[in-house]
Amino acid sequence: MIKLGIFDSGIGGLTVYREIRKALPGADIHYFGDTARVPYGTKSAQTVTHFSMQIALYLDGRGVDTVIVACNTASAYALDALRNALRIPVFGVIAPGAEAAVKATRNGLIGVIGTRGTISSGAYQRAICELDPAARVVASPCPLFVPLVEEGWLVEPITQEVAIKYLTPHMEAGVDTLVLGCTHYPMLKEVISMVMGGEVVLIDSAQETASKVKGHLEKKGFIDEMRAGLELFEVTDSPERFAEVGRLFLDRDLTNIVHVTIGEKED
Amino acid sequence: MIKLGIFDSGIGGLTVYREIRKALPGADIHYFGDTARVPYGTKSAQTVTHFSMQIALYLDGRGVDTVIVACNTASAYALDALRNALRIPVFGVIAPGAEAAVKATRNGLIGVIGTRGTISSGAYQRAICELDPAARVVASPCPLFVPLVEEGWLVEPITQEVAIKYLTPHMEAGVDTLVLGCTHYPMLKEVISMVMGGEVVLIDSAQETASKVKGHLEKKGFIDEMRAGLELFEVTDSPERFAEVGRLFLDRDLTNIVHVTIGEKED
Numbered sequence: 001m002i003k004l005g006i007f008d009s010g011i012g013g014l015t016v017y018r019e020i021r022k023a024l025p026g027a028d029i030h031y032f033g034d035t036a037r038v039p040y041g042t043k044s045a046q047t048v049t050h051f052s053m054q055i056a057l058y059l060d061g062r063g064v065d066t067v068i069v070a071c072n073t074a075s076a077y078a079l080d081a082l083r084n085a086l087r088i089p090v091f092g093v094i095a096p097g098a099e100a101a102v103k104a105t106r107n108g109l110i111g112v113i114g115t116r117g118t119i120s121s122g123a124y125q126r127a128i129c130e131l132d133p134a135a136r137v138v139a140s141p142c143p144l145f146v147p148l149v150e151e152g153w154l155v156e157p158i159t160q161e162v163a164i165k166y167l168t169p170h171m172e173a174g175v176d177t178l179v180l181g182c183t184h185y186p187m188l189k190e191v192i193s194m195v196m197g198g199e200v201v202l203i204d205s206a207q208e209t210a211s212k213v214k215g216h217l218e219k220k221g222f223i224d225e226m227r228a229g230l231e232l233f234e235v236t237d238s239p240e241r242f243a244e245v246g247r248l249f250l251d252r253d254l255t256n257i258v259h260v261t262i263g264e265k266e267d
Numbered sequence: 268m269i270k271l272g273i274f275d276s277g278i279g280g281l282t283v284y285r286e287i288r289k290a291l292p293g294a295d296i297h298y299f300g301d302t303a304r305v306p307y308g309t310k311s312a313q314t315v316t317h318f319s320m321q322i323a324l325y326l327d328g329r330g331v332d333t334v335i336v337a338c339n340t341a342s343a344y345a346l347d348a349l350r351n352a353l354r355i356p357v358f359g360v361i362a363p364g365a366e367a368a369v370k371a372t373r374n375g376l377i378g379v380i381g382t383r384g385t386i387s388s389g390a391y392q393r394a395i396c397e398l399d400p401a402a403r404v405v406a407s408p409c410p411l412f413v414p415l416v417e418e419g420w421l422v423e424p425i426t427q428e429v430a431i432k433y434l435t436p437h438m439e440a441g442v443d444t445l446v447l448g449c450t451h452y453p454m455l456k457e458v459i460s461m462v463m464g465g466e467v468v469l470i471d472s473a474q475e476t477a478s479k480v481k482g483h484l485e486k487k488g489f490i491d492e493m494r495a496g497l498e499l500f501e502v503t504d505s506p507e508r509f510a511e512v513g514r515l516f517l518d519r520d521l522t523n524i525v526h527v528t529i530g531e532k533e534d
């Protein structure tokens with residue numbers, strides 16, 4: 001049986017977990033959320049790469065066959081380093097999102113929103129321009145979107161005003177496709193779509209990544225068996241809090257949540 | 268020469284640093300900001316206590332004479348544990364803030380705002396009621412205030428609307444004193460005061476803590492010499508970013524910023 005490792009800075013990667021679970025109901029999945037050190041999006045490339053490496057090596061040591069980096073910031077900063085360090089396949093969320101955006105755009109104008117880290121890394125911009133050198137990319141960070149989601153203000157007037165402020169450059173540039181380059185942002189789809197207008201295509205990297213992972217496994221001869229895959233959630237902060245917010249992300253109760261520490265020396 | 272250790276989850280503790288420096292210009296100060304793991308305010312008591320203990324023991328090992336916990340969440344959760352573990356004096360920001368609030372109130376109605384962790388710990392509420400059992404406390408978390416400060420939206424209309432939403436219960440209760448129970452909140456004094464009305468006293472724990480530390484040192488016979496105290500800033504994420512935001516907090520350039528890791532095993 002295939003065993004997939006998914007990791008994220010915290011809880012947002014559950015949007016990726018959800019899509020992978022939908023695509024591969026029979027796979028065993030080991031989800032790792034670094035909830036004690038979350039967020040990654042405001043931290044430096046060095047620190048994000050260091051944390052990501054600790055987690056990927058840990059998952060590898062726990063016997064997963066494939067690692068999926070659900071966090072956009074970790075994908076943006078650390079993917080190459082992880083691929084160099086591990087012998088198993090490592091998937092990020094940037095390339096699938098960029099591919100979907102290039103396929104979706106009609107006017108060649110693509111918007112990308114994400115954390116400060118993801119945007120300033122230039123990873124989406126590079127990935128899009130490699131696929132379509134004629135594409136024009138407008139990229140900007142939206143640092144308040146994650147705290148707004150975590151506050152539960154998904155459709156509040158304040159959230160709409162923040163969205164207008166952040167998205168105005170994208171509207172003014174006339175983008176017809178917008179990449180939601182952070183795992184939390186799909187939770188704000190309603191407000192973002194209201195602000196951008198219904199004709200702008202919103203790209204959710206989670207779905208694209210899941211279909212890419214599934215395609216890869218099928219090519220390798222993997223058959224998704226008729227069984228319910230096992231699931232294990234490991235987190236670096238309290239399991240209770242993860243269970244609480246996780247319910248909002250997955251619309252069901254999560255069981256098998258375990259607290260672990262990572263990279264720390266024994267007391 | 269006295270050597271003070273101040274620590275915080277990140278950069279916000281510089282408001283405490285600033286007040287201590289003003290009160291004790293001749294003291295050497297070692298500031299530790301856990302910028303790789305910031306914030307603490309959304310994390311569990313166990314994790315915040317664990318991180319705080321690592322840092323306090325580290326500062327103790329570096330030879331400081333006194334530890335000041337500049338972070339409200341760390342003070343709320345970890346102060347007792349740190350005092351049990353260390354032989355040197357440990358100051359938090361909760362008790363000084365509570366004392367100042369009890370002195371300031373005329374109608375006995377005190378508001379407290381802070382992170383989710385600080386508020387749900389009940390530390391301010393307990394400290395105030397111990398000093399004045401007749402006081403009534405309204406306490407509520409304001410999770411968006413920190414990201415708004417870090418976005419630099421100090422006086423934006425959106426910030427004002429968020430403040431109205433968070434502060435309405437305090438206004439309705441008729442508090443005449445409001446404790447700014449998070450190091451970032453003094454940066455929003457202007458908006459908070461506009462919303463609450465100029466007659467409501469805003470308590471900034473940083474000032475109160477500095478005068479308490481100074482009083483303690485003077486009682487011990489410490490004389491603040493006519494010299495400029497040395498300063499060292501240690502951070503767990505990149506020094507560059509700390510220097511950048513630190514300038515906003517201190518209105519001057521910071522030098523002597525060093526990157527360190529803490530609690531980690533060697534690679």
